[in-house]
Amino acid sequence: MRPDGSLFFGNVNRVRLAVRDQAERTTPPPRAVVLDLTGSYRLGIPVLDALDEVRDELAVQRIDLHLAHVRARAELELTRHPLAGHLGPHGLHHTVDQAVSAATGRSG
Incomplete structure (x- = not known):
């Protein structure tokens, strides 16, 4: 999934x-959700x-959250938040293709 624009406090709950x-x-339920953050320069x-709440909600359903296209500034902000630890090193990707490969267990 890709939000139409930058995520900020006014639209993040809707997303x-x-x-x-x-x-x-x-149907069938997904094993993972890839969220493309191309439009978000800051988090x-x-x-x-x-995002941590949605990760929790998905985890209850045994669905992994993967973030793709996290910009450098946004990644720095992410590393300072508990979400980074909750996602782990395998939940953050430079491209959507890498995220999909990780989510499906394919090398890529």
Whole structure:
């Protein structure tokens, strides 16, 4: 999934709900969700908190969250938030292709 623009405190809850709802509607249920953050140059605390919430919600359903195209500034902000530890080193990717490969267990 890719938000239409930059994530910020005013739209992140809507994106969180959209990710959760899409995962619940998909049949069969996905093993992972890849969130493309191309449009987000910064990730403030409200955004990081909401992404951690969606990660928690997906984890209850045994769905992994992978983030792709995290910009350098946003990645620095992410590393300072608990979400970085929750995602682990295998949850952050430079490209969507890398994220999909990691999510599906393919090398790429």
